Amino acid sequence: MADEQEILNRWRLVLGRYAAGQIPFPEGNGKLMEMEEVLDYLYSREYGDDQEIRRERRGGSGDSQLTVPRWLTKIKTLFPQNTVEIMERHALEKYEMTELLTDPEVLRKLEPNKELLKTIMQLKHMMKGEVLELARQVVRKVADELTKKLEQEMKKTLFGRLNRNMSSPVKSMRNLDMKKTIRRNLKNYDTETKQILLKQVYFSSRMKKFNQWRVIICVDESGSMLDSVIHSAVMAGIFARLPMLDTRLVIFDTNVVDLSGYASDPVETLMSIQLGGGTNIAGALAYCEQLIEMPHRTMVVLVTDLYEGGSYHHLYQVSSNIIESGAKLIVLPALDHDAVPNYDKKAASVLADMGASVGAMTPEELSGFIAKIL
Numbered sequence: 001m002a003d004e005q006e007i008l009n010r011w012r013l014v015l016g017r018y019a020a021g022q023i024p025f026p027e028g029n030g031k032l033m034e035m036e037e038v039l040d041y042l043y044s045r046e047y048g049d050d051q052e053i054r055r056e057r058r059g060g061s062g063d064s065q066l067t068v069p070r071w072l073t074k075i076k077t078l079f080p081q082n083t084v085e086i087m088e089r090h091a092l093e094k095y096e097m098t099e100l101l102t103d104p105e106v107l108r109k110l111e112p113n114k115e116l117l118k119t120i121m122q123l124k125h126m127m128k129g130e131v132l133e134l135a136r137q138v139v140r141k142v143a144d145e146l147t148k149k150l151e152q153e154m155k156k157t158l159f160g161r162l163n164r165n166m167s168s169p170v171k172s173m174r175n176l177d178m179k180k181t182i183r184r185n186l187k188n189y190d191t192e193t194k195q196i197l198l199k200q201v202y203f204s205s206r207m208k209k210f211n212q213w214r215v216i217i218c219v220d221e222s223g224s225m226l227d228s229v230i231h232s233a234v235m236a237g238i239f240a241r242l243p244m245l246d247t248r249l250v251i252f253d254t255n256v257v258d259l260s261g262y263a264s265d266p267v268e269t270l271m272s273i274q275l276g277g278g279t280n281i282a283g284a285l286a287y288c289e290q291l292i293e294m295p296h297r298t299m300v301v302l303v304t305d306l307y308e309g310g311s312y313h314h315l316y317q318v319s320s321n322i323i324e325s326g327a328k329l330i331v332l333p334a335l336d337h338d339a340v341p342n343y344d345k346k347a348a349s350v351l352a353d354m355g356a357s358v359g360a361m362t363p364e365e366l367s368g369f370i371a372k373i374l
Helices: 002-015 030-057 068-078 081-094 104-109 114-126 129-162 178-188 223-239 266-272 281-290 312-324 345-354 363-373
Strands: 213-220 245-252 256-258 298-303 328-332
Touching (some): 030 068, 068 081, 129 223, 213 281, 223 245, 245 281, 312 328, 312 345, 328 363
Antiparallel strands (some): 245 256
């Protein structure tokens, strides 16, 4: 009997209070009525202009007294976390409740996650003042979490494959910075043994420039590439801190913007990106070609779906120039944890035949691929 009532309760919540032949809730069950209220606040938008008419027919229901902040508070107390995230996503994406991102009180209540980050990136042009500052805090928190997840595995992949017989690519006797090591460890001097205890040994970067590779990450900022844009920004931040890589970051639509100065800070990168617009891949690659100084120690990582808005002939010509110079051209139609590509297969085939490395990758797979090249 209890199972049957549970099934009826679920159907009652699915059908809503305005359904014909309404299924009654059990008496005294206030939680179910609260659940119905918050569901109705969101999903009654499905009725569009008929919403008020339906309410009038059911007289006595009245308009919901919920506000967006109260609605957010209630769904978090009434539903499990995975359900809350689904409802927040529906509110933002399906029903365009953009007040979720223009009210500071609302933004404080939202759970920082990648879906919220994506929405902020799409709507940040609407934000000002306190809301914009709160949005930046959300972006930083999500970017930091993504970095933490990726950085350890990527460094392990890069350093492990490159230096099987060494503990570090730069920690060698010829790079030992003795003066700095002594100076920084003076606080650890043991007066009894008259010895300095080395808590940290420092190495100079004199040899770093000789061994560096330049990695130019060129990212299509069209809306369809949003997941890849996020991961590209995070990866650029990780790469920028690695001693063997000189990282440049370029984003493009019909215009090209060089964000290399922000490459080490994914937050600044993500807040600088303007999603949408056309796509001029050839123009972006032509700019990247100008950044190549030592071709045989340069990788151009092009993140795009390859749907060129300009001339494919120009795209192929610039790509050919980069490859023939000796630089590595890596084309990624997807760069995220799912790595599900949607791209121009003909263009991908032409570029692969030229000698470009073409294929959707997860961030870990890209780091492994770069390690092999290095």
